[in-house]
Amino acid sequence: MKKEYAKLWLAYSPRKNNRDCAALKKIRVAGAPASDRISQSAVSELKNGLSAMLDIETEVLFDSDTAEVRSITSGKDLLEVESYSISLVETGLVIEAGGPAAFLYAAFDILRTVSCEKSIADTYAEKKTHRPSDPLRMLNHWDNMDGSIERGYSGNSFFYEDNEIIIDERTKDYARLIAAVGINGVVINNVNVKDAASYMITERYFEKLARMGEIFADYGIGLYMSLNYASTIEIGGLDSADPLDENVIAWWKEKMAEVFRRIPTLKGFLVKADSEGRPGPFTYGRTQADGANMLADIVKEYNAIIIWRCFVYNCKQDWRDRKTDRARAGYDNFMPMDGDYHDNVILQIKNGPMDFQIREPVSPLLGGLRKTNQMLEVQIAQEYTGHQIDVCFLIPEFKEILAFKTYCKEEDDTVADIISGKTFASRYSGIAAVTNTGNDLNWTGNYLAGANLFGFGRLAFENELSSAQIAEEFVRMTISSDESVIAAICDILLRSREIYEKYTSPLGIGWMVQPATHYGCSVDGYEYDRWGTYHRADHLGIGVDRSDKGTGYALQYNEPNASIYNDPGKCPDELVLFFHHLPYTHVLHSGKTVIQHIYDSHFEGYEEARGLAAKWDTLKDKLDEEIFENVRERFERQLVNAREWCDQVNSYFYRKSGIPDEKGREIW
Numbered sequence: 001m002k003k004e005y006a007k008l009w010l011a012y013s014p015r016k017n018n019r020d021c022a023a024l025k026k027i028r029v030a031g032a033p034a035s036d037r038i039s040q041s042a043v044s045e046l047k048n049g050l051s052a053m054l055d056i057e058t059e060v061l062f063d064s065d066t067a068e069v070r071s072i073t074s075g076k077d078l079l080e081v082e083s084y085s086i087s088l089v090e091t092g093l094v095i096e097a098g099g100p101a102a103f104l105y106a107a108f109d110i111l112r113t114v115s116c117e118k119s120i121a122d123t124y125a126e127k128k129t130h131r132p133s134d135p136l137r138m139l140n141h142w143d144n145m146d147g148s149i150e151r152g153y154s155g156n157s158f159f160y161e162d163n164e165i166i167i168d169e170r171t172k173d174y175a176r177l178i179a180a181v182g183i184n185g186v187v188i189n190n191v192n193v194k195d196a197a198s199y200m201i202t203e204r205y206f207e208k209l210a211r212m213g214e215i216f217a218d219y220g221i222g223l224y225m226s227l228n229y230a231s232t233i234e235i236g237g238l239d240s241a242d243p244l245d246e247n248v249i250a251w252w253k254e255k256m257a258e259v260f261r262r263i264p265t266l267k268g269f270l271v272k273a274d275s276e277g278r279p280g281p282f283t284y285g286r287t288q289a290d291g292a293n294m295l296a297d298i299v300k301e302y303n304a305i306i307i308w309r310c311f312v313y314n315c316k317q318d319w320r321d322r323k324t325d326r327a328r329a330g331y332d333n334f335m336p337m338d339g340d341y342h343d344n345v346i347l348q349i350k351n352g353p354m355d356f357q358i359r360e361p362v363s364p365l366l367g368g369l370r371k372t373n374q375m376l377e378v379q380i381a382q383e384y385t386g387h388q389i390d391v392c393f394l395i396p397e398f399k400e401i402l403a404f405k406t407y408c409k410e411e412d413d414t415v416a417d418i419i420s421g422k423t424f425a426s427r428y429s430g431i432a433a434v435t436n437t438g439n440d441l442n443w444t445g446n447y448l449a450g451a452n453l454f455g456f457g458r459l460a461f462e463n464e465l466s467s468a469q470i471a472e473e474f475v476r477m478t479i480s481s482d483e484s485v486i487a488a489i490c491d492i493l494l495r496s497r498e499i500y501e502k503y504t505s506p507l508g509i510g511w512m513v514q515p516a517t518h519y520g521c522s523v524d525g526y527e528y529d530r531w532g533t534y535h536r537a538d539h540l541g542i543g544v545d546r547s548d549k550g551t552g553y554a555l556q557y558n559e560p561n562a563s564i565y566n567d568p569g570k571c572p573d574e575l576v577l578f579f580h581h582l583p584y585t586h587v588l589h590s591g592k593t594v595i596q597h598i599y600d601s602h603f604e605g606y607e608e609a610r611g612l613a614a615k616w617d618t619l620k621d622k623l624d625e626e627i628f629e630n631v632r633e634r635f636e637r638q639l640v641n642a643r644e645w646c647d648q649v650n651s652y653f654y655r656k657s658g659i660p661d662e663k664g665r666e667i668w
């Protein structure tokens, strides 16, 4: 028998709580027409889910079918049409929705409450309005059309195989899964647009893309594609991609007219230009704004947007060069044109400024840019964080980024404020994650990595939720309702990021990974390479001087952040080697020396990882065998990895510094 893929948080197994809850039998909806496609999805989700979990029949009544569906032309509109409240009245539950998508989110809210076995009566006793935190809540797939996934650790793509688009049951279930956590946009192909993917905007794929867009639209999810900036050359037969060239503009006009006619649900494009070998406006002496605006002006009449990535840096650096600094590049390339980007352009800012390391400061573009639409890009694909072999629940990291005060204004100045659209009068804003999914039966390789997919969506929708709340919802909905199991797994998830950081990246240094694969330790793997990723360790000290005496990166921040980062005496320990080159004997705020911190954190990290694995083992008899075995086998590999990291890093720095471990532990 062919094995089924996991239903994750939509498994809807029978639940004990709320069985006699009359309120779930009659649900009234205001603000969303019954005939709308998303409303229909919501009704079927509610009825099926409640019947599966509680064995009840639910009647959904619409206040009227005339509720108007508003058209959306900005992030603020999006927030309105996606906001809902749920309240308990005598006759049952009442949903007041800003539109059909809001009704869908309310339906999933109710299903989540039941699935987590929380009391309906308590949860909805008081009417509370839920307004999504971020207007755009997107997943970016780095799926290639041959079926491979760049930085994918959970099988192949479920969108493509052999340069064809796959549309099957799973397409819809994927839409359901991500809508259930509040995602409203998906970029379906890799930002490195090559080979067959360059032809996604041609006849060859229109029909299937249109169908895919319809499936997503039923669940309130916008379809987006990554665009090859040099399409005019690669598929258009022109000899230029200069954004100011009339022939180039004319070609794009005609192309976009065709694309939007054939894929009516398409919402826009994501563009990686002038980055890591991808073509872009710099080739023609133009600015990033010239490139983005040219495309944005053309797609505007289709109410579409251009999401333009800020991951532009020199990837052919000479490692001897101590002035060029990859961390600076985003700000240097994009700040000078703040205000020049047209209003349907959004800059997508990767965090951190280097590249998704487990610890980096927040990009200074966030809080730097004031007159430009912006969104944050994070990565739940665990490229540098353990390849979905090692457990690494990333929500605590994302929470820290969101809480970061940028000091761009007196108030409402955190990253969360900026990307929610609160800080500046921006037309669009939001958050995107490079996704961690693939066609593995459990979707994310390590079953526990599902918590990052779930958690990213939940956090994007409700940024006030704590990491603990999110972890608990995930475990209750997908793994177990046994309280001791829930507590154990939440503990594993919540400690996992700190532990991963301990055995890999001391004090914000990063990059001591195996080149190319980015899994496993190689202290000097990137030290003499062209990627701008160095630790600069010698026999006296370690770290990159990004202060005013070094590359000056620290000064890209607003005050007081700039002064804090610029001064090794003030800089927080966890980032001190990101900003400063320090002697091994430098004493940290913690009271430890740099070298002793390196030893301690690595020994601890490995020990604590063993503790997590041992904890998992105690759950054997209480878990579904497949889930247990999947995670157990990965823990086995994680421990091998953690031990290598611990021993290699400690031995390396002992040999460099000649300073022994105060505690006399074994170093090689």
Ligand code: GCW
Binding pocket: 142, 150, 151, 191, 192, 272, 276, 311, 355, 356, 383
């Ligand atoms: O981190 C790097 C990855 C590349 C990726 C690039 C990017 C899609 O190693 O694989 O390319 O970032 O974000 O564009």
